[in-house]
Every structure is written in C-alpha cells, then in structure tokens.
Amino acid sequence: MKNKIHGHLNSKLITILSRLLQLSLSFVILFLFVFILLRQLPADVSQSENGVDSVVTEQIKNRLQLNDQGHLSFAHYLQNIVSGDLGQSYSRPGRSVVGLLFDGSQLTFVMAGISFFISVLVSYGLIVFSRTVMASQRKIMDYILMAVSSVPLFCLAPLLIWYVAAAHDYFPLVFDGTVSSWFLPVFLLSLKPTVSLARHLGERMDAEHFSTSNQWLRSLGFSEFKIVGFFSFLKASSGYFSQMSLVLIHLLSGSFFIENIYGITGLGRLTFESVMHRDWPLLLGLTLWVGACVMLVHFLFDMVALFVTRNKGMEI
Amino acid sequence: MLNKFCHIYLLVFILAVIGINFVDAGAYTSVQANKMMAGPSWIAPFGFDALGRNLFLRTLFSAQVSLFLGLVSAVSCLLFGFVFGWTISLLPKIAQNIFLRFLEICLSIPSLLLLLVVSVLWQEKLSGYFSFLPSAWQNILALAVCLSVCGWFSFARFSWRVLAEQKQMPYMQSALVIGATPTQMWWKYIWPNVRIDVMVFFGLQIPHFLLAEGLLSFLGFGIHSPQSSWGLLFFDGWKMITVAPHLIVGPALIFSVTVFCLVYSLYGYQKTQDPILRWQTY
Numbered sequence: 001m002k003n004k005i006h007g008h009l010n011s012k013l014i015t016i017l018s019r020l021l022q023l024s025l026s027f028v029i030l031f032l033f034v035f036i037l038l039r040q041l042p043a044d045v046s047q048s049e050n051g052v053d054s055v056v057t058e059q060i061k062n063r064l065q066l067n068d069q070g071h072l073s074f075a076h077y078l079q080n081i082v083s084g085d086l087g088q089s090y091s092r093p094g095r096s097v098v099g100l101l102f103d104g105s106q107l108t109f110v111m112a113g114i115s116f117f118i119s120v121l122v123s124y125g126l127i128v129f130s131r132t133v134m135a136s137q138r139k140i141m142d143y144i145l146m147a148v149s150s151v152p153l154f155c156l157a158p159l160l161i162w163y164v165a166a167a168h169d170y171f172p173l174v175f176d177g178t179v180s181s182w183f184l185p186v187f188l189l190s191l192k193p194t195v196s197l198a199r200h201l202g203e204r205m206d207a208e209h210f211s212t213s214n215q216w217l218r219s220l221g222f223s224e225f226k227i228v229g230f231f232s233f234l235k236a237s238s239g240y241f242s243q244m245s246l247v248l249i250h251l252l253s254g255s256f257f258i259e260n261i262y263g264i265t266g267l268g269r270l271t272f273e274s275v276m277h278r279d280w281p282l283l284l285g286l287t288l289w290v291g292a293c294v295m296l297v298h299f300l301f302d303m304v305a306l307f308v309t310r311n312k313g314m315e316i
Numbered sequence: 317m318l319n320k321f322c323h324i325y326l327l328v329f330i331l332a333v334i335g336i337n338f339v340d341a342g343a344y345t346s347v348q349a350n351k352m353m354a355g356p357s358w359i360a361p362f363g364f365d366a367l368g369r370n371l372f373l374r375t376l377f378s379a380q381v382s383l384f385l386g387l388v389s390a391v392s393c394l395l396f397g398f399v400f401g402w403t404i405s406l407l408p409k410i411a412q413n414i415f416l417r418f419l420e421i422c423l424s425i426p427s428l429l430l431l432l433v434v435s436v437l438w439q440e441k442l443s444g445y446f447s448f449l450p451s452a453w454q455n456i457l458a459l460a461v462c463l464s465v466c467g468w469f470s471f472a473r474f475s476w477r478v479l480a481e482q483k484q485m486p487y488m489q490s491a492l493v494i495g496a497t498p499t500q501m502w503w504k505y506i507w508p509n510v511r512i513d514v515m516v517f518f519g520l521q522i523p524h525f526l527l528a529e530g531l532l533s534f535l536g537f538g539i540h541s542p543q544s545s546w547g548l549l550f551f552d553g554w555k556m557i558t559v560a561p562h563l564i565v566g567p568a569l570i571f572s573v574t575v576f577c578l579v580y581s582l583y584g585y586q587k588t589q590d591p592i593l594r595w596q597t598y
Contacts, residue, residue, distance in 0.1 A: 022413075022417060025414075025417055026417050026420060026421055026424075029417055029418055029421050030421045030424075033418075033421060033422070037433070037437070143318070146576065146579065146580065147576055149579075150523075150572055150573075150575040150576035150579055151568075151572040151575075151576075152527050152530060152531070152571065152572070152575070153531075154530060154531055154534045154547075154550055154554075155550065155564070155567075155568035155571060155572055156568075158550070158553065158554050158557050158564050158568075159561075159564065159565065159568060161557070162557050162561045162564075165558070166561075249423075249424065249426050249427075252426045252429075253426040253427060253428040253429070256426065256428050256429065257428070257531065257534075257535075260535065271429055271432060272432075272535065275432050275433075275436050275537070278436075283432075283433060283436075284433075286429065287425060287429060287430070287433060290425060290426060290429060291421065291424050291425040294424040294425070294426070295420075295421070295424050298420075298424065
C-alpha cells in the first residue's frame with residue numbers, strides 16, 4: 001500500500017512538472033503569436049498608420065525595432081516582456097500599457113470572479129434540483145437551459161434593461177460602483193456561463209445516473225439527494241473543472257460586451273477604446289495579457305482537478 | 317413535438333428568406349417619413365424603423381447576409397479545420413503536442429478580442445483583395461474571412477480529438493490485421509464513425525458565427541450601412557431603445573428562435589443518427 005501511495009504521488013509530480021513545461025512552452029508560443037501579429041502580418045503597425053508622416057512611421061519602426069532581423073526583433077520583444085515593458089499607449093500619451101492593463105484588470109477580474117462563483121453555485125443547485133426534486137420533469141429544465149443558451153447576450157441585455165426601465169421607471173445604465181449598480185451587469189455576465197456549466201454538468205451526471213455504483217448506493221439506502229448531489233457530482237467533477245476553466249473565457253468575452261454597455265472602465269472598455277483609436281501597443285498588450293491569464297487559469301484548474309477528483313489508483 | 321416545430325420553423329424561415337427577393341424592395345429599403353418608428357401592425361409585425369422601413373421585411377432581408385456569412389465561415393472552417401486536425405492526428409506524438417499547444421493558445425484568447433483584433437487589422441486589406449466583386453460583397457466576404465480565421469481552431473481541435481479517438485479503437489487493429497489499405501481504413505472504417513459528429517459540429521458552427529457577426533456588428537465593427545445584417549439591426553435598435561424598444565424586440569425574437577431551432581434540430585439529428593446515442597435513447 002505504501003508503494004502504491006508513493007507511486008501515486010510520483011505520477012502526480014510528473015503530471016505537474018509536465019504541465020508546467022507545457023505552460024512555459026505555451027507562453028513562448030503566445031509571445032510568438034502576438035509578435036507575428038505585430039510584425040509580419042499585413043497589419044504591420046507602422047504601415048497601418050494611414051496618413052501619418054513617413055518620419056513618424058520610421059520612429060514607430062525604430063521604437064519597436066521592426067527594421068531588425070526577425071530573431072533579433074523577437075529577442076528584443078521577449079526582453080521587453082520579461083522586464084514588464086509593453087510600450088507606451090498611443091491614445092493616452094504618457095501612460096504605459098502595463099499600467100493601463102493593471103488598472104483595467106482590477107474591475108474586470110472582480111466582476112468576472114463574482115460572476116464565476118455565482119455561475120458555479122447556481123449551476124450546481126439547478127442540476128441537483130432538477131435531478132432530485134423535479135426528476136420526472138427534468139427534460140423541461142434541459143429545454144429551458146437550451147433556450148436560454150440560444151438567446152445571445154446582445155439581445156438579452158437590451159431587453160432586460162428596457163424591461164427594468166419600464167417596470168421601475170429608471171434606466172439602469174449607470175455604473176457608479178454601488179451595490180445596486182453591480183446587480184444587472186453581474187446577472188447578465190453570469191447568465192450564459194451558468195447555463196453552459198449546468199448543461200455540461202447535467203450531461204455528465206445523467207451518464208452516471210444508472211451506473212452500477214449509484215445502484216449500489218441506492219440499495220444501501222442513500223438518499224437520491226446525496227447520491228446526485230455528492231457521489232455523482234464527484235464522478236462528474238473532473239469534466240466540470242475543465243468546463244469551469246473554459247467558462248472563464250466566456251466570462252472575459254462577456255465582460256468586454258457588458259463593460260461597453262455600462263461604460264465600466266475595465267479590460268473590455270480598454271479593448272474597445274484601443275480598437276477605436278487604433279492603439280496597437282495597447283491592443284496587442286491586451287491580447288498578450290488576457291491570453292496569459294487564461295492559460296494560467298487553465299493550469300490552476302488542471303492542478304485543482306488533479307488533487308480533487310478521485311483517482312482509481314488510490315482505491316486499494 | 318418540439319423537433320417537428322423546429323423543422324417546420326426552419327423550413328418556413330428559409331422559404332421566407334428566399335421569398336423576400338420577390339417582394340417589392342421599396343418596402344424595406346425606401347425611406348417613408350410618415351411611418352418613422354411606428355409601432356407593430358398587421359402590415360409590419362415588428363413595426364417600422366427610424367427611417368420608416370418595414371422592420372419585419374428588413375429582418376428577413378438581413379437574414380440573407382447573416383446566414384450567408386454564417387454558412388461561408390462554417391464551410392471554410394470545416395475545410396481548413398478538418399484538414400488541419402486530420403493532418404496533425406497523423407503526425408508523431410511530439411509534433412502533435414506542439415500543434416495542440418498552438419491550438420490551445422489560440423483558443424485561450426477570448427474569441428471577441430481576437431475577432432476585434434483581426435477584423436480591425438485585416439478587414440480593410442481583405443476588402444481590397446475582393447475588389448473584383450460588387451462593393452456590397454467586398455465587406456461581407458472580408459468579414460467572412462475574419463470570422464473563419466478566428467474560428468477554425470475549435471474545428472481543428474475537435475477533428476483531431478475524434479480522429480485520435482477512432483485510431484485507438486480495437487476495430488482499427490482488426491482492420492490492420494486483415495490487411496486494409498490506408499484509403500480503405502479511412503473510407504470504410506474511420507469516416508463512417510466520425511461523419512455524424514463532424515456534420516453536427518459543422519452545423520453548430522453556423523449559429524456560432526451568426527452570434528459572432530451579430531456581436532461584432534453590434535459593437536460597430538462588422539457590417540456597415542447601407543448593407544444590412546442582424547447585428548446591424550440590433551445596433552440600430554440599441555441606439556433607440558429608450559424611444560422605440562420594438563426596434564430590437566422583433567429581430568431579437570427571430571434571431572433567438574432561429575438559433576434555438578437550429579441547435580435543437582442538430583442535436584435531434586445526432587440522436588437519431590448516432591448508433592450509441594440512439595441506443596441510449598431507447
């Protein structure tokens with residue numbers, strides 16, 4: 001038994017190390033991807049500055065070292081990233097891209113975090129409720145979830161805002177940081193991830209519903225609530241964790257849209273403004289930052305799934 | 317019952333979208349000052365827009381552009397993504413890992429951000445490549461290319477997964493033992509087993525691209541006036557939401573019902589065609 005536990009821990013250690021190696025490789029490929037966007041594509045930043053004097057474009061090229069050979073330019077780019085220098089913003093003179101990203105990230109991450117926890121809790125509650133209390137009508141819940149997932153956020157958000165405006169004689173488009181002003185953005189942001197998580201969890205739990213182990217538990221007298229809410233959930237949890245990390249990408253995409261509607265000064269608003277003002281360093285910095293954050297979150301969820309989910313090797 | 321409703325709705329909707337070409341174009345293109353933002357009526361179930369155009373007919377007309385975009389982007393993703401996924405499934409393990417990491421990175425960047433970057437950087441350049449086409453189609457095709465560029469990763473990863481799964485199946489070993497050639501293995505054993513999944517995934521890409529186009533146009537980076545698409549209608553409706561909320565309700569309803577019916581029909585098709593799912597259903 002001692003050998004088995006040691007073997008099990010070793011295999012986990014190997015998994016963590018290989019995942020770390022993959023993560024660092026992924027970071028390098030991400031940097032390369034953004035560098036190619038910056039340099040090689042028809043959208044070479046210096047060419048894209050329409051109507052700008054050739055002296056200015058030459059200055060941009062010199063600053064980004066686009067005239068150097070590819071590998072030298074990439075090395076310089078990597079060096080800048082490592083030292084935390086992503087350049088200066090075009091649209092906000094005097095502000096560094098890193099500073100803007102740091103300021104914008106705070107609100108976006110808080111909002112995405114709150115929405116994420118709401119999504120996880122509500123999706124779990126919905127599925128357990130539909131599989132226990134209203135088990136005979138669980139198809140209805142599935143249809144509702146599918147219907148909600150079909151309604152796009154950009155249709156739902158205006159309709160909800162209009163409904164609130166009509167019902168309460170107040171137009172809820174002002175985000176002033178008060179608790180009540182958080183309600184509608186967070187609700188809209190968490191709606192789609194909740195549905196996505198619930199549908200995924202529902203499918204996984206349904207596959208386990210009549211499994212041999214569940215039948216054994218039923219014969220031992222465990223309540224359906226405990227079987228569905230605990231044992232089936234544990235078995236479905238490995239897929240649930242990977243779905244959670246995918247949902248975070250939806251949350252970030254959703255926050256870009258919600259922040260533009262409400263004028264919240266987060267990463268989404270920054271993206272929108274950088275696109276409007278053709279602020280290339282900021283836009284590429286955003287791509288790099290968001291991509292890196294998402295990959296890091298994927299890694300963390302993989303690690304949590306590795307330790308939380310049950311492993312057959314331990315069943316001695 | 318719901319499946320039948322979805323099929324009938326999609327059939328009627330497609331006929332209506334084709335049939336709009338036979339209706340007098342003046343009803344949804346010409347400005348009528350006396351009907352500006354008028355509410356719903358029997359002639360115009362969704363009311364009239366800010367320029368007095370029939371919104372119901374305009375929604376159907378816009379569907380032509382949106383569905384065309386969705387279909388073209390999905391087909392190009394199918395071609396490129398499937399070939400890419402199929403190719404990497406044939407490579408050695410280490411090469412597979414490198415390509416998969418690349419796909420993971422592309423998938424880890426939020427699609428809206430990537431779409432914004434690509435469309436802003438490329439759309440104008442790409443429109444220039446289609447200069448031999450009528451000006452109305454240049455922007456649409458450029459947007460279709462942008463959508464495809466940002467959307468093929470998921471198809472490639474999906475194709476790789478289903479093909480890699482099939483390669484591990486015991487029947488592949490049996491096929492090797494009985495001396496099947498690579499062509500036979502592909503056409504006789506692998507393709508019949510992955511066909512349904514690939515077709516359903518392809519179908520699900522159409523609503524995905526409809527949503528992407530809608531969102532992009534809603535933010536003002538997709539289709540521009542005088543062309544029309546569903547996203548542009550939402551954008552126009554959003555600007556007028558305090559004065560005339562019906563401008564967004566009608567198009568949103570049609571859009572949501574169409575996406576729901578498309579998704580539900582595809583899942584229904586998968587359930588009836590896939591042998592394992594069919595067995596589970598009974």
